[in-house]
């Protein structure tokens with residue numbers, strides 16, 4: 001064995017893949033379903049080795065990116081693909097909190113995650129690092145938009161060939177934000193679930209690394225960093241309540257796994273955390289199952305402006321249901337109109353412009369508060385996962401317009417007076 005190979009293996013703390021259903025164990029290769037029961041595979045770690053080697057200080061001394069948590073991520077390389085992903089702001093949202101009647105509200109702002117402005121950069125940084133270790137030279141994905149942006153960008157940085165699959169009806173910003181990195185883009189005439197089925201067939205025949213199919217066990221581990229960072233940013237403490245969007249349900253379940261791992265290795269004191277989830281009514285199979293008290297998820301056909309979370313047949317839906325129930329959380333859905341209102345509310349109170357997934361999460365937060373499901377005193381963290389500049393279509397016609405004026409002071413004064421009059425008409429109560 002060469003010196004580098006020894007160094008590489010001694011620095012890794014993950015050991016194998018394990019079936020979430022029957023417990024069968026596998027070597028950490030590019031596989032994602034159990035041969036015996038078709039259950040999903042998950043990465044396992046040597047927890048006692050982690051507890052013995054990782055401290056708050058070793059993490060704090062690490063890079064300002066997700067790779068400060070490298071011992072908790074499924075890679076062997078000492079040289080992972082680091083494009084500055086992670087360590088996004090955790091903002092105390094006082095104005096939004098006051099508007100909703102809360103006292104202790106935080107926004108985890110992945111609308112400014114690097115390099116493509118969504119939380120997907122976390123999962124892709126991990127998946128492509130692992131893809132390289134496993135010898136793949138072409139990477140791919142089935143995407144609702146953000147994943148294609150991220151896979152194309154990070155593949156470009158790493159010098160990997162890239163071919164991505166998207167539904168043909170995505171927002172212009174998501175398509176452009178992929179094409180700029182010059183991958184091959186397949187716009188499939190169908191919804192995400194059809195794209196995903198096609199990609200499973202391609203993965204079997206072409207030997208490519210699909211970040212969310214054959215590399216899915218590694219990919220999904222990247223979302224745990226959304227849990228680790230919040231703990232660290234709260235001063236090594238768990239929150240009381242989290243609210244996160246649900247598409248496949250992966251992100252939501254992995255925040256939970258991240259919290260549990262930090263408790264298990266002694267990095268943070270244990271405490272009950274409630275997990276609430278957000279879906280768009282036009283694609284809410286998990287929320288429907290929650291409401292009807294079912295432990296299975298019935299697939300639906302998506303029809304919503306929240307395209308980034310429009311997965312009708314969510315792979316991790318049952319695991320998300322389980323977490324919501326055992327933590328006393330809620331899974332709620334909101335209409336497209338409420339999603340637009342949520343986008344505007346976050347922008348106007350906190351100066352954060354999120355996409356439709358974030359609007360969904362804010363609208364669900366509002367709904368949970370109104371229903372008394374979130375206590376005003378609870379330390380609540382809301383996960384904002386994507387950037388509003390990518391889904392401009394969603395708010396077109398729902399926001400103000402600039403006042404066009406001549407380059408003259410008088411023209412400015414007239415326009416200012418007019419806008420103040422309009423504001424008074426909108427805001428002052430009508431006296432009768």
Ligand SMILES: *Cc1c(COP(=O)(O)O)cnc(C)c1O
Nearest residue numbers: 146247248249250251357385386
């Ligand atoms: C993909 C995505 C999600 C949810 O992802 P899952 O892990 O599949 O539940 C949430 N928000 C945005 C913006 C996304 O792109």
Ligand SMILES: [Zn+2]
Nearest residue numbers: 019022034037
């Ligand atoms: Zn199994």
